[in-house]
Amino acid sequence: MGFFKKIIDGLKKTQQNIGFKLKQLFKVGVFDDDFFDELETLLLSSDVGASATLEIVDLLRDRLEEEKITDPDQAMNELKDILVEMLDTDPFEIKSPAIIMVVGVNGVGKTTTIGKLASQFKNQGKSVVIAAADTFRAAASEQLEVWAERAGVRIIKHQEGSDPAAVVFDALSSAKSRKTDVILIDTAGRLHNKVNLMEELKKINRVISREYPEAQRKNLIVLDATTGQNALQQVELFNDAVSIDSIALTKLDGTAKGGVVIAIREKFGIPVDFIGVGEGIDDLMPFDAESFVEGIL
Amino acid sequence: MAVFSGLSERINHVFSKLKSRGSLTELEIKQAMREVRVALLEADVNIAVAKDFIKKVTEKAVGEEILKGLNPAQQVIKIVNEELTELMGSTQSKLVVSSKLPTIIMMCGLQGAGKTTMCGKLAIHLKKQGKKPLLVACDIYRPAAIKQLKIVSEKAGAGFFEQGQQNPAKTAKQAVEFANKNGFDTVIVDTAGRLHINEELMDELKQVKASVDVDEILLTVDAMTGQDAVTVAEAFDKALDVTGIIMTKLDGDTRGGATLSIKAVTGKPIKFCGTGEKLEDIEVFHPDRMASRILGMGDVLSLIDKAQEAITQEDAAKLAKKLKDQSFDLNDYLAQFENLQKMGGIKDLVGMLPGMGKLKISEKDIDEKELLRFKAIIQSMTPKERSEPKILNYTRKKRIAAGSGTSVQDVNKLVKNFEQTKEMMKRFGKGKKGMKLPF
Structure with missing residues (x-):
């Protein structure tokens, strides 16, 4: 067990x-x-x-x-x-080079999830680079830098307020020349109903498709387990903007049940691949339907 | 706007099948309440709270006479809305100001609720009232949290105090001394986000509370929180006896049912809400608006506010005068269009009106382009034509049409609309002052 x-x-x-x-x-x-x-x-x-x-x-x-x-x-x-x-879902597998863009509303734990993901891929023997494309929130890239250091991976960052797509561009160039296996992209938290911010996300998406079309793509949305039915709207609107492949459900170490992922699966068919159960670097687990249901019931 | 349809629509649907006269029958109420229940649950109102609420409303509604001018559906909605507003707290609450300065405010909440940002927003709010706030960094766990608060305090123009990763209770105590020495009258203590079941960290908060003379303990809650909101709020309240609640991220499309649950369970007032990403985006909580939001009934009051912001008092006074001496002309009409655009365009406004779901206004019905066309037409007129629309003859209209890239028919349409608006506003002007929408 x-x-x-x-x-x-x-x-x-x-x-x-x-x-x-x-x-x-x-x-x-x-x-x-x-x-x-x-x-x-x-x-x-x-x-x-x-x-x-x-x-x-x-x-x-x-x-x-x-x-x-x-x-x-x-x-x-x-x-x-x-x-x-x-x-139930198939295990989350990537083949290098892979680009995982992490999106979600403010405060769900995107940066923390990226730190944990970086550490996992690193432990699997993969080379990892993180693109700090959250150039909006104060000290976001500093927070990510701490995580990159903990995981022992590279990070590409620009100044606060700079163009996120430019950060991504630089990260991709760097990854291509170094033949990096996994590129993790942190994006600014945004409420999904903000049109211009969703446009910014589409722009990043376009930059990736243009600059590195041969890489495998995964767009991962991070959801807070404490979130209620609004998570459906979050998934719907992010999915409209950039097509979501996967869900990471965070903060399951609280008392929230995260049952909304059932509603999401029923409506959009997008699987949960990871769950976050704590603040430590190893506290990100692959999702297992049976354990999850066992836990809920 | 929302994935789910609003309550008004649902209830209208129920009553469209029933023919009710005089007073509301039990069967009708029961059917309507089933819809209310779904609406509440979809808005993330806690199920126990929803059940209680429905019981109360049912008792009140059965046998109630249907008011003149209302249909049964509207009557039910009215009762539901009133009860909900009452439950939400009928007055807005202000922050406590301590008689012994500085006033000390402590923030608490789960990770990611938005505490650090809210500290900056509170600072701006307090500064507007002439206060001098000091922000204190007591989040010693999250990477770069102290740096974030530092940047936030700079942006807000507030003082900043930190002691690195030192014990938060000690830092808070030193911060108060620092405030006393440096003339800060309000101390806002930012704390680390924590799970309500983490006893060690909850103890840490109790220590901070015990170390200084705290006047306000504000629990910050993400408005998108689901059923768990009640558990979280209860735990924080039990441990710290919070004095108020702040709801964040209300600028999303969330219905914010958590607000109701928390209020119902803790009985503590909701004092503020965060409504945007900028530090200025903080609002005093309005219970009535929240009620209609939860029910998905549009936010009429916000609409009125928005209109009032865009049309300044001065403009309004000028307009009233013009109406009185009959000098309302095309220049004023143009200004009205511009006001409308300032309010975010017609589509935005329509979204805020209740009952619009039923009307099913499609994009093509609300022609933003027509507005632009009208503007172009007026802008192609000479000053004389604008102030004396009567002189517009066929030749002038032809010139204006060519200048604005429209047709003579379009120009005629504008003139006709203008005359109608003028007539309408004259009638309006005789009545109450205030809202003056040109359509």
Whole structure:
């Protein structure tokens, strides 16, 4: 279990709440309307959202009926299966050279996630360069520099307020000449409804496609697990701007359940690939649907 | 604007199927409340809070007489909105000013809520009131957090105090001494973001609180927070007995249901909200506006404010005078267009109006280009033509059309619109002062 201990620990806090209540609920063994109402409430309180919750509840209702399940444990397993099926994904793999652009709204933990990613790739024997394209927030590049140092990777930065696309351009040139395996791009946090900032992101995206078309591309959105249904809007608008491939769900070491990723998967089909469970450099884990669901339930 | 449709639409839909007269029946309320529940949950209002709220509203609404001029849907929305506003706190709260200077404000919250930026915003807000704030860096964990606060304080024109990675309680204490010596009347202590379940770090906050005579403990919360908002707020309140809440990132499209949950659970006032990336973007909290935002009903009050900002008092007075002596001309009409553009264009304004979802105004109905065309036409006129539109004959119109790249029909359309507007405004002018939109 060792590897997932931290996840389980992190999710345990949520478990005390919803997990306990769910077990109590299933234990009764009567799967009537009251049961499904209560289940609905529990899912909603994990931020799963109204429409995904309805789908899950309907699916479970159908399966219990079809397979004539009356045993509480079996019913619970059906629920787990449904959630795992909804969330399951192939492992996140990259082939060099790869460019990972990290986007997200303010304060979700983009810079920290990049620091952790850099360290992971480095440990896998890959060469890494970080592009500090958050030129907006005060001291953002200093924060990133500390992470680059901790991870032992290179960082390309310009002055505060300079053109982010230019930083990316420089990072790409440098990576090409040094044959760097992974290029991580930090971008400024922006609220997704700010049109000009989204345009800036598109510009960075264009620069990458133009300057390094042969590199593998991954656009990663970082979501804060404490975020509620607004995460759907975040994914939708960032996806419209730059096409999102992957999700990193951060701050799962709190009490938030991050259930909104279920709603996101249902609506956009974008998988969660990483979860952040702490502030240490190794506190970024590959997402595992079963552990995640195990943690929630 | 939003992915989900607003509550007004949902409820209208429910009542379109029902024919209600006189008073609201229980069945109708029940159906409407189901929609209210979904709207609240989609806005991230905590489920327990939502349940309580609905129970309360249902009790109040059953048997309530439908007011004249309202349909049942509007009646329900009215009740929901009133209750929500009341729950949100009916008055705005000001910051406490200590009788013994300096006033000490301590910030707290989860990581990434926006504490450091909010420190700068508060500093600017206080400076506008003639205060002299000092920002104190007590986030000794996040890389470059101290540097960030330093830059923020420079931008805000506030004092700055740091003692490196030293124990935060000690730093806070020294900061107060520093403030006393250097004439700062308000001390704002920035603390590290922390999880409410991290006991060690929560203890650290308690130590900071104990080390100095804190007047305000402000919990900073991201407006996009989901169901967990209640857990977080409860934990911070229990540990520190916070005095107020600050909601950040309200400039997004989030409904901000967390605001309601936190208010309901802690009972603490929401004092400010952050509404943008610039340090000036801080607003006093308005409960009524938040209510309509959560319900997705448009923000009429903000719209009025926005209009008032763009049209200055002076302009308004001038306009009123012109209307009175009948001298409203095309120059004034042009100024009206410019005001409208200042407010962010028609599309923006329409988005803020309630009930617009129902109207389904498409892009082509709101013709921003027409506005530009009208402007071009007026700008192609001579000063005399502008002040005396009556003299516009066919030859003049032809010249104006050629000059503005439009047609004579367009010029005619403008003149007709102008006459209508003038007529409308004359009627308006006789009534209340204030809003004067040309359409």
